[in-house]
Amino acid sequence: MWLLEIEDLSVSIGSKQVLKNFNLRISRGETHVLFGPNGTGKTTLLNVIAGIPRYVIDGGRIVFKGEDITHMSMDERARLGIGMAFQRPPAIRGLRLRDLIKIINPKADAMAILKKMDFEAFADRDVNRGFSGGEVKRSEMVQLLAQQPDFVMLDEPDSGVDLENIKLIGEAINTLTQKDQRPSQRTKSGVIITHFGHILDYMKADRAHVMLGGSIVCSGNPGEILEQIKKSGYEGCVGCTCPV
Amino acid sequence: MHVSGIEDKARKARDKKALYGTDVDLESYESEAKPQVIVANAEDLPSVVKKAAMDVGVKLDGESSGSFVQMDQTPVIAKSLYEGVEIMDMASALEKYDFLQDYWWKLVAPDADKYTAEVAAAPPAGYFIRAKKGMKTVFPVKSCLYLGSSNLNQRVHNVIIAEEGSELHVITGCTTPAHVQRGLHVGVSEFFIQKNAKVSFTMVHSWGKEVEVRPRTGITIAEGGSLSNNYILLKPVKTIQTFPTATLAGRGAVASFNTVIYATMGNIDVGSNVNLNAPETSAESISRVVCVGGEVIARGRMTGRVPGARAHLECVGLLLSDKGRIYSIPELDGQSRDLDMSHEAAVGRISEEELEYLMSRGLSSEEATSVIVRGFLDVEIKGLPDDLKQEIKNITQREDLKGAP
Numbered sequence: 332m333w334l335l336e337i338e339d340l341s342v343s344i345g346s347k348q349v350l351k352n353f354n355l356r357i358s359r360g361e362t363h364v365l366f367g368p369n370g371t372g373k374t375t376l377l378n379v380i381a382g383i384p385r386y387v388i389d390g391g392r393i394v395f396k397g398e399d400i401t402h403m404s405m406d407e408r409a410r411l412g413i414g415m416a417f418q419r420p421p422a423i424r425g426l427r428l429r430d431l432i433k434i435i436n437p438k439a440d441a442m443a444i445l446k447k448m449d450f451e452a453f454a455d456r457d458v459n460r461g462f463s464g465g466e467v468k469r470s471e472m473v474q475l476l477a478q479q480p481d482f483v484m485l486d487e488p489d490s491g492v493d494l495e496n497i498k499l500i501g502e503a504i505n506t507l508t509q510k511d512q513r514p515s516q517r518t519k520s521g522v523i524i525t526h527f528g529h530i531l532d533y534m535k536a537d538r539a540h541v542m543l544g545g546s547i548v549c550s551g552n553p554g555e556i557l558e559q560i561k562k563s564g565y566e567g568c569v570g571c572t573c574p575v
Numbered sequence: 576m577h578v579s580g581i582e583d584k585a586r587k588a589r590d591k592k593a594l595y596g597t598d599v600d601l602e603s604y605e606s607e608a609k610p611q612v613i614v615a616n617a618e619d620l621p622s623v624v625k626k627a628a629m630d631v632g633v634k635l636d637g638e639s640s641g642s643f644v645q646m647d648q649t650p651v652i653a654k655s656l657y658e659g660v661e662i663m664d665m666a667s668a669l670e671k672y673d674f675l676q677d678y679w680w681k682l683v684a685p686d687a688d689k690y691t692a693e694v695a696a697a698p699p700a701g702y703f704i705r706a707k708k709g710m711k712t713v714f715p716v717k718s719c720l721y722l723g724s725s726n727l728n729q730r731v732h733n734v735i736i737a738e739e740g741s742e743l744h745v746i747t748g749c750t751t752p753a754h755v756q757r758g759l760h761v762g763v764s765e766f767f768i769q770k771n772a773k774v775s776f777t778m779v780h781s782w783g784k785e786v787e788v789r790p791r792t793g794i795t796i797a798e799g800g801s802l803s804n805n806y807i808l809l810k811p812v813k814t815i816q817t818f819p820t821a822t823l824a825g826r827g828a829v830a831s832f833n834t835v836i837y838a839t840m841g842n843i844d845v846g847s848n849v850n851l852n853a854p855e856t857s858a859e860s861i862s863r864v865v866c867v868g869g870e871v872i873a874r875g876r877m878t879g880r881v882p883g884a885r886a887h888l889e890c891v892g893l894l895l896s897d898k899g900r901i902y903s904i905p906e907l908d909g910q911s912r913d914l915d916m917s918h919e920a921a922v923g924r925i926s927e928e929e930l931e932y933l934m935s936r937g938l939s940s941e942e943a944t945s946v947i948v949r950g951f952l953d954v955e956i957k958g959l960p961d962d963l964k965q966e967i968k969n970i971t972q973r974e975d976l977k978g979a980p
Contacts, residue, residue, distance in 0.1 A: 382935075383935075384931070404934070404940075405931060405934040405935050406935075406938060406940065406943075409934065409936055410937045414936075414937050417932065420932055421926060421928045421929045421932055423932070423933070423950055424951060424953075425950025425952070425953030426946055426947075426950040431946075434936075434938065434942075434946065435936045435937060440843055457950070472752075474936060478936055478937065496870065513896055575663055
């Protein structure tokens with residue numbers, strides 16, 4: 332059964348069309364990877380699924396858990412099970428990370444989550460305030476671990492992160508997408524944007540897509556696609572025989 | 576000043592309007608109130624008073640260095656629980672100590688305006704708190720000024736003396752119960768912070784929708800002394816106007832003012848005024864205002880008169896409604912070379928980005944706004960004991976702070 336279905340989605344910002352008749356289906360228990368050059372609409376896609384305003388939906392629809400969420404508000408989508416790690420999240424003055432965890436999920440064991448991400452020292456810091464690039468990534472993972480979404484979206488979780496922390500983040504993604512369970516038992520899904528694929532050494536992905544000019548041009552096994560990109564660039568994916 | 580001199584001045588200033596704030600018709604209030612029962616222990620206070628005090632962060636039966644409560648015009652308890660701190664009602668203190676004449680009306684002029692004149696003409700009430708030389712307290716002195724009768728003009732005149740090398744923390748909650756329809760509170764306060772003494776003074780206001788408030792505060796800080804002054808107003812009020820003035824009179828004196836306001840209505844004109852009159856003095860004034868209704872005038876004035884003085888003003892406001900106004904007036908007056916004075920003022924709205932970020936975690940727009948507003952009002956106050964810090968935090972946390980009405 333599909334957890335997420337995107338059908339003929341067209342999206343623009345201002346006068347610029349970013350996504351054109353975009354289609355993507357993700358099953359329960361599957362984690363997909365999105366590759367593609369800058370400006371090709373990957374981040375827009377995630378933002379539109381999350382429900383961030385400012386984007387104009389010109390056509391098509393997004394269905395999550397069988398429900399049309401195309402025009403649903405962000406918080407409703409989050410409560411329905413969609414979670415996103417932001418690439419450059421804002422700092423929130425006066426809000427301690429420990430308190431935000433409790434607000435996101437009153438039942439969460441804040442200290443255990445912080446410990447998992449080696450982030451206990453930041454419990455009483457204002458959310459994202461003065462955090463380095465790598466710290467921001469861990470802060471995002473901490474919040475998602477509290478939120479426990481059914482569908483998690485990660486925008487470049489490996490950029491600006493040192494090797495030691497990439498491993499931590501990869502493990503957290505595996506936890507969020509239930510890769511510690513048998514495939515048949517997994518119900519949670521995810522989509523990850525990565526440029527260089529470093530994170531793929533530390534997490535399990537089931538399928539990958541290459542995006543160019545607002546559409547998917549190629550899909551397949553993540554390892555094979557990454558190899559293809561390394562060998563002949565994104566352009567090499569155009570017209571490839573991989574099934575889209 | 577001789578007593579008759581004070582009365583003379585007060586008489587002449589009876590109709591003198593204040594420089595700032597709306598004008599209050601003093602004649603429309605009564606000054607006589609039924610005397611209240613004096614109690615021996617804070618536990619014996621009427622439960623309604625204890626509850627009201629608790630709501631403004633003053634746990635009268637919690638750990639403290641002592642307590643003072645005035646109901647209407649009657650000081651009902653003035654009790655020290657620590658030998659290093661003396662707490663008396665003002666009338667008794669004036670009777671006992673001749674030396675108080677050297678402090679009485681020395682930092683606030685009886686003829687400053689009609690409100691000071693009103694207090695000067697009234698029988699003395701309010702508290703006298705003295706931290707004795709070298710004595711340091713961690714637990715705060717807890718005080719509550721309770722205005723319990725409608726149409727009353729409650730008057731207080733407080734004096735705090737922190738003697739050389741002492742450390743004193745005072746929290747004062749000023750409050751009216753819901754049944755009080757209308758009232759006026761006029762309070763004169765004079766704080767003397769002597770050499771190397773350290774004082775924190777935290778005031779939490781919770782008045783009614785038809786209550787007018789005119790505090791008049793003068794502070795002097797001697798060499799090496801420090802003051803952390805914190806003012807919190809989160810509840811509706813008709814009008815407030817206050818502009819406490821601190822003078823850094825001795826080398827190395829330090830003053831810090833923190834103001835936290837959540838306004839839904841009324842005319843709120845508050846600020847701080849610091850004179851840096853001695854070398855190596857420094858002052859900081861931080862105000863955070865959230866306005867969803869009413870008018871808030873946030874003033875800050877720093878006057879640097881000697882080389883090397885350092886001053887910083889910060890007035891930041893979130894205006895969340897068309898029905899409100901935030902008028903921020905930071906003033907820097909440099910009167911010497913080699914000063915370091917700066918200010919930062921901003922009036923704006925809640926960032927969309929922050930709202931969306933929290934909404935992506937499942938918070939509704941209202942919940943996200945409330946979290947951001949609380950965070951904005953959470954000023955980091957230095958120099959307070961942890962318990963008091965926590966108490967101040969609790970006050971902002973438990974209030975229902977909405978984005979817009």
